[in-house]
Structures are given as structure tokens and as C-alpha cells.
Amino acid sequence: MYTQKNKSILRLYREQLAIIVILLTSAIIVFFSLLMVNIHRNHQGTILSNSLSEQITLTQIMAKDSNRVFEIESLLQVYNGNGESKESLQNKVNETLEDLKQAENSYIKQYNLIKQGYIVQDNAIVSFKGMHNDNLNNIFIRHDKIWPQYYESINIVFNNKSNLTELLKATRYINENNQMLLDYNEKMANLIKEYDNNKTQVYINILTAVGILILIILAVFMTNTYINLFLPMNQFYRGMTNIGINDLNVAIPKFKREELKPVFYEVQTVFDKLKSLINIIEDLSKNLPFKDILDKIFNSFQEYVPYTYIGVALIEDDGQFIKASYASAGKEHENLSKRMLGIKAKIISTSLHKILKDKKARLINDLEEYVKGKNIREYNKILLEEGIKSSITFPLINNDKPIGIIFFSSNQKNIYKKEHIEFLKIVANSIMLSLEEDILIEDMVVSSTLALAVLTEERDPETGEHLDRMKIYSRMLAEYLSKEDKYKDTIDMTYINSIERFSPLHDIGKVAIRDDILLKPGKLTEEEFKIMKTHTTYGGKVLRLADENLMKKGRSVFKMAIEIAEGHHEWWNGTGYPYGRNGEEIPLSARIVSIADVFDALTSKRPYKKAFSFEDSIEIIAQDTGKHFDPYITEVFFKNIDKFRVRYKRFNRHHQ
Numbered sequence: 001m002y003t004q005k006n007k008s009i010l011r012l013y014r015e016q017l018a019i020i021v022i023l024l025t026s027a028i029i030v031f032f033s034l035l036m037v038n039i040h041r042n043h044q045g046t047i048l049s050n051s052l053s054e055q056i057t058l059t060q061i062m063a064k065d066s067n068r069v070f071e072i073e074s075l076l077q078v079y080n081g082n083g084e085s086k087e088s089l090q091n092k093v094n095e096t097l098e099d100l101k102q103a104e105n106s107y108i109k110q111y112n113l114i115k116q117g118y119i120v121q122d123n124a125i126v127s128f129k130g131m132h133n134d135n136l137n138n139i140f141i142r143h144d145k146i147w148p149q150y151y152e153s154i155n156i157v158f159n160n161k162s163n164l165t166e167l168l169k170a171t172r173y174i175n176e177n178n179q180m181l182l183d184y185n186e187k188m189a190n191l192i193k194e195y196d197n198n199k200t201q202v203y204i205n206i207l208t209a210v211g212i213l214i215l216i217i218l219a220v221f222m223t224n225t226y227i228n229l230f231l232p233m234n235q236f237y238r239g240m241t242n243i244g245i246n247d248l249n250v251a252i253p254k255f256k257r258e259e260l261k262p263v264f265y266e267v268q269t270v271f272d273k274l275k276s277l278i279n280i281i282e283d284l285s286k287n288l289p290f291k292d293i294l295d296k297i298f299n300s301f302q303e304y305v306p307y308t309y310i311g312v313a314l315i316e317d318d319g320q321f322i323k324a325s326y327a328s329a330g331k332e333h334e335n336l337s338k339r340m341l342g343i344k345a346k347i348i349s350t351s352l353h354k355i356l357k358d359k360k361a362r363l364i365n366d367l368e369e370y371v372k373g374k375n376i377r378e379y380n381k382i383l384l385e386e387g388i389k390s391s392i393t394f395p396l397i398n399n400d401k402p403i404g405i406i407f408f409s410s411n412q413k414n415i416y417k418k419e420h421i422e423f424l425k426i427v428a429n430s431i432m433l434s435l436e437e438d439i440l441i442e443d444m445v446v447s448s449t450l451a452l453a454v455l456t457e458e459r460d461p462e463t464g465e466h467l468d469r470m471k472i473y474s475r476m477l478a479e480y481l482s483k484e485d486k487y488k489d490t491i492d493m494t495y496i497n498s499i500e501r502f503s504p505l506h507d508i509g510k511v512a513i514r515d516d517i518l519l520k521p522g523k524l525t526e527e528e529f530k531i532m533k534t535h536t537t538y539g540g541k542v543l544r545l546a547d548e549n550l551m552k553k554g555r556s557v558f559k560m561a562i563e564i565a566e567g568h569h570e571w572w573n574g575t576g577y578p579y580g581r582n583g584e585e586i587p588l589s590a591r592i593v594s595i596a597d598v599f600d601a602l603t604s605k606r607p608y609k610k611a612f613s614f615e616d617s618i619e620i621i622a623q624d625t626g627k628h629f630d631p632y633i634t635e636v637f638f639k640n641i642d643k644f645r646v647r648y649k650r651f652n653r654h655h656q
Contacts, residue, residue: 023218033207051110051119051126052189056182058107063178065100066157069093070164070171077164097158104154114188115140126196136191143184146177291326291494297427298328305424306415307408308332309388311340312396314404315347315356322347322405324379332411336386341493342479343379350377355395356402361421362393365414389413392421394428466600467504469651473596475500476647477633480640481592486632490588502561503593506568509539536578539565563587568594571628584630591630595621595637598628603648614648 072093076086113120117129156170298310312326323344327337347353355362364370367389371380391409395402406428410416478499482491510518513535517528524532540562547558566578567590574582602617612620618641625634637644 019221020218023214023221027211027214027218052185052192055107055110055114056185056189058103058110059178059181059185061103062100062107062154063174065096065103066154066171066174068096069100069157070167072096073167074164100154100157104151108151111143114192119192133191133195136188139184139187139191143181143188146180149173150177150181294326294328298330301423301427302330305408305420305427306410306412308411309336309407309409311337311407311409312404313352313407315402316344320346320348322350322352325404333386333388336382336388338482338492339382339386340379342496343382345377345379352393352405355393355405359395359397359402361395361425363391363416363421364393365390365416367391383409387411390415392416392424394425396428466604469604470506470593470596470600471500471503472647473599473644474503474593476640476644477592477596477637480636480643481633484636487588498560499564499589499592502558502564502589503596505539505543505558505561506564506593506597507535507539508542508565509535509537511542512538533569533577536566536569560587560589563589564593566590568597570594572630573627576628586630591633595629595633599644614645 072089076089076093110120117127119126150173153170153173156166157174160166160170294310294312298307301307308330309332310328311324313322314325315321316323321344324340324342327341329337345352347356351362367380367384371384376384388409389412391407394406394408396404396406408424475496478491478496481487482496513532517524517531520528543558543562543565547562564587567581567587570576570579570581570586570590572583572586572591574580599617599621602612602620603614605611618638621629621634622638625631
């Protein structure tokens with residue numbers, strides 16, 4: 001029964017609606033706050049992990065550089081004029097001492113900050129000052145017992161490098177205590193990260209509790225709204241019918257589904273949208289790869305917004321170009337994603353430039369009419385051929401800086417309305433947050449690992465740019481294979497991007513190989529070659545450990561990198577190493593990189609050989625087809641040999 005007699009229906013409706021909006025907005029704010037806390041936690045965790053891992057790395061660098069100084073000084077003491085010049089050896093000593101000094105200063109600076117309760121990286125500060133932990137204090141005490149002598153030993157390396165007796169004594173102390181120092185730093189890292197995770201979890205629990213409370217209040221209020229609003233409206237229509245104002249046959253209200261169908265479905269739609277947004281937020285907090293998030297978003301909101309394709313293009317090359325980078329499509333556009341991904345355009349020459357500049361959405365309800373009379377670009381041609389008729393385009397903005405564009409497209413004309421823009425703006429912002437986190441995490445992880453690979457290559461100046469060349473050759477070969485029937489369903493744009501990203505890690509295991517073997521100008525002995533071959537398994541081990549740590553965070557990054565590191569020296573006929581795999585037992589990625597790696601090695605100068613000509617190099621590869629190389633991949637390589645020749649000449653012009 002209607003009890004609020006002193007309130008009009010209109011006033012009551014407005015009040016009820018206002019409260020619903022406030023509760024819904026509060027729920028969305030709470031859950032977006034959860035999202036931001038999770039993103040902040042991941043970002044802060046990344047800073048902690050990188051900084052604390054760097055501290056561990058610095059101890060290894062100090063030990064390694066001290067040993068290197070001792071080795072070179074030992075050579076200088078017995079120098080007989082053969083081999084490398086004395087001046088060159090002295091330069092190496094000086095360079096190593098500079099690296100050692102830098103590592104020592106960085107270690108001391110960061111350790112002192114850690115004792116004060118801070119981590120600093122790239123002007124970002126993470127505080128754990130409120131942490132009171134006896135275990136951490138005990139580690140500081142034990143660390144400080146061995147550090148003075150360790151520090152003194154490093155200073156001996158600086159100041160008494162020519163005194164081999166003192167140098168040997170100092171180096172021995174560093175080596176004997178390095179593992180202990182590593183253990184202390186690792187334990188410190190684990191305790192600090194555990195504290196940070198626990199502290200963040202408290203905020204998450206509070207926000208979750210508030211969110212659940214709001215949803216409970218909202219559910220209770222919705223029931224009250226039905227009693228206070230819908231029943232009076234039913235009485236109103238009954239009264240109108242009784243006095244003949246209308247002929248609506250409205251019965252006394254009964255709680256039947258049929259009676260409430262219109263309202264029920266409207267309310268259900270709102271909650272389903274909210275639930276979909278919450279599910280997306282939960283998925284974002286699970287640290288899923290962006291491609292998986294995009295597919296989930298595509299499947300979550302199709303019921304509410306008429307799109308059949310979502311595409312994401314990212315800005316590259318210092319803001320000059322934009323490239324189609326991610327896509328998710330329905331059955332209406334089976335080939336669209338594969339045709340679009342990878343296409344690049346100069347931003348200034350496209351209409352996207354205005355969207356990025358104005359930072360506003362663009363609505364096209366008839367693509368055919370929009371491009372009529374214009375110079376149709378490749379991407380618009382593909383869209384029209386694949387049945388795209390309309391689209392809404394949003395700029396992706398991060399901290400007032402554009403990072404890309406997102407397209408919601410449909411196979412129907414005149415399908416989009418103003419309300420679609422507003423809803424998709426929320427979805428686009430969620431995509432922005434996920435994309436930012438995905439790129440941040442993967443780029444930081446892969447960049448850190450790639451830096452190690454670059455350091456490995458730079459030990460030999462003749463192969464310093466090998467990584468850039470062979471990754472381009474690898475990508476080219478993967479792209480050509482993706483167009484062949486055999487691999488068109490296996491090699492997609494994600495695969496191609498991955499092989500470009502991870503092929504430079506193929507020789508990362510060489511960090512474990514001594515310089516006298518790695519840089520030997522002549523032929524290796526049998527024992528030396530046996531040691532050299534271990535770089536494949538060592539590289540796989542390093543990357544697998546990194547991937548296992550990432551899997552604790554819910555993602556795997558280095559699967560293909562592991563395949564390449566372990567398999568790029570396997571031979572098609574089974575005579576390669578380290579496992580003697582043959583044929584298609586060897587991962588496809590490793591078989592592709594193998595040809596690219598050998599091709600660049602043949603056409604490049606190395607300590608033990610001169611560069612072969614392009615023609616001689618491809619002749620050698622042809623001779624090894626079916627023995628060293630996959631004959632099918634080699635066939636595709638030769639099928640596109642003119643394009644590889646153009647790229648080869650471009651590299652040579654660059655180095656002339």
C-alpha cells in the first residue's frame with residue numbers, strides 16, 4: 001500500500017531514481033577503485049621486483065668485475081708481447097674498474113635507502129617505512145657483519161690492483177662471501193614484497209567489503225522501490241480505468257513475471273551490464289594478457305552494443321606512425337583480423353590525426369558513403385571488402401598523451417546511436433587501463449631480459465648488431481610462412497610479433513660462456529665446443545626460471561623464447577644439439593630463427609671468418625636444406641629471396 005501520502009509520484013520517482021543512480025555510481029567507483037588499487041599494486045610490485053632484483057644483480061656484477069680485474073692483472077704481470085696488446089688489456093682493466101665502482105655505489109645507495117624503508121627507481125618511490133619485522137632486522141645485522149670487509153676488499157681491487165697477492169686475497173674474500181650476500185638480498189626482497197602485498201590486500205579487502213555492502217543496499221532498495229513506486233502506478237492506472245479515462249484492463253497487482261516483464265528486463269539489462277563491467281575489472285586484476293582481455297570484452301558487451309569487430313591500433317616510431325596491433329572479430333568477419341593486423345600508416349596523412357588531436361570520439365554510420373570520392377587507403381579497402389559498414393572510433397589517452405585508437409565496428413549501416421558512444425567510452429577506458437598494464441609489464445620484463453642478451457652480444461663487437469638484423473629476418477620469414485596454406489592457421493599476427501620480440505634472445509645463454517671460448521678467433525677444440533653448446537640449455541634454463549616467476553603472477557611470457565633458445569641449433573636430420581631433435585619435433589619458432597640466424601651469420605664478419613657474399617650464403621643454405629634446415633621453410637625463404645636481398649642490401653648500405 002502507498003504510504004508516503006505527502007509526496008507526489010513524480011517527486012518519489014525522482015528521489016528513487018536519484019538514489020539508484022547514487023548507489024550504482026558508488027558501486028562503479030568502488031570497483032574501479034579496486035581496479036586502480038590492483039594496477040597500482042602491480043606497478044608498485046614491478047618497481048619493488050626490479051629494484052630488489054637489481055640489488056641482487058649488483059652483487060654478482062661486483063664479484064664478476066673483481067674476478068675480471070684479477071684475471072687481466074694476472075695476464076699483465078706475465079705479459080710476453082703475444083696476443084692482445086698491453087694497452088688494450090689495461091683499457092679493459094680501467095673499464096671494468098669503472099663498472100665495478102658504479103655497481104658498488106649503486107649497491108650502497110640502494111641498500112641505505114632500503115634500511116630507511118624506501119625503494120627508488122626512475123624517480124618513483126615505494127615506501128615500506130611502516131614495516132617492523134625482526135627477520136628483516138636480523139638480515140640487516142648479518143649483512144652488515146660481512147659488508148665492511150666485502151667493501152674493503154673491493155677497495156683493495158681499486159687501489160692495489162697491481163699487487164697480485166693483495167688482489168688475490170681480496171678477490172677470494174669477495175668470492176667466498178658473494179653467495180651469502182646474494183642470499184641476504186634475496187631474503188630482504190622476499191620479506192619486503194610480502195609486506196607490500198599484505199598491506200595492499202588490506203585496502204582491497206576494505207574496498208571489496210564496501211562494494212558488497214553497496215550492492216546489498218542496492219538490492220534492498222530496489223525491492224522497496226517496487227513497493228513504493230510500481231504499485232502506486234498500478235493503482236493509478238486502475239483508477240483511470242474505473243472512471244473510463246482509458247480502457248487499460250489492469251488487474252490488482254500480483255507478483256507475476258509477465259506483469260513485470262518490461263521493467264524486469266530493463267533492470268536486468270542494467271545489472272547485466274554492471275556485472276559484465278565487474279567481470280572485466282576482475283579479469284584485469286588477474287593480470288591476463290591484453291589479447292585475452294580484448295576477446296572477453298568483445299564477448300561481454302555484444303548483447304548491449306551492436307558491434308561485430310573491435311580493433312586496436314597503437315602509435316609507434318615516436319608518434320609518427322600508427323599500426324593495427326590487436327583485434328577481435330565475430331563470425332561475420334573471419335579474415336578481417338588477419339588482414340588488418342600489422343598494417344601501418346603515417347598518422348598525419350590519415351583522418352585519425354584529428355581524432356587524436358581533438359581527443360573526441362568519431363561516429364561513422366555509413367563507411368561506403370564516408371569514403372566516397374576519397375582516395376581509399378589500404379585499411380579502408382580491407383574493411384569494406386570484409387563487410388564493415390559503420391564504426392565508432394575512440395582515442396586511447398594516457399596521462400594526456402595519446403597511445404592509440406580503438407574501433408568498434410559493425411556489419412550494418414546506421415546502427416550506432418549517441419548512447420552507444422557513452423557506454424563504449426567506459427569500455428574503451430577499461431581497454432586503455434588493461435593495455436597500459438599489459439604493455440608496461442611485458443615490455444619491462446622482456447626489455448630487462450633483452451638487455452642481458454644485448455650485453456652478451458656486445459662482448460664481441462663484430463656481432464653487436466646481429467640481434468637487430470636477425471630479428472627482422474625472422475619476422476619476414478614468419479610473415480611469408482603465414483601466407484602459405486600449411487601455416488596460415490598457425491602463424492597469426494601475435495605469433496609474428498612474438499618471434500620478432502623473442503628471436504634476439506636466442507643466444508642469451510652465452511652469458512655463461514667464458515670470453516676465451518666465446519671470442520676465440522680460431523676453431524674451437526672438442527672440449528671448448530662442448531662448453532659452447534651448453535649456451536642453449538643454459539638460455540632455456542634462465543628463461544624458464546623467469547617464466548615460472550611470472551606464472552606466479554598469472555601470466556606466461558617466455559614460452560616461445562624458451563623454444564628458440566633451446567632449439568635454434570637443432571638440425572632437421574637430428575644431428576644438432578642440445579637434444580638431437582629432428583623434423584617437426586623441433587619447434588616451428590626455432591626452425592624459423594635457425595635460418596635467419598645462420599643467414600645473418602654467413603653474411604656477417606665474425607672473429608673467426610670473413611663475411612660471405614649474399615649468393616654464397618644462400619648457396620650454403622641451399623646445400624644444407626633437409627640436413628640442417630626445414631625444407632619447407634627453406635623453400636618459402638627462396639621463394640621470397642628477392643625481398644631478403646633488398647633487406648640485406650639496406651643493411652649493407654647502412655654499415656658502409
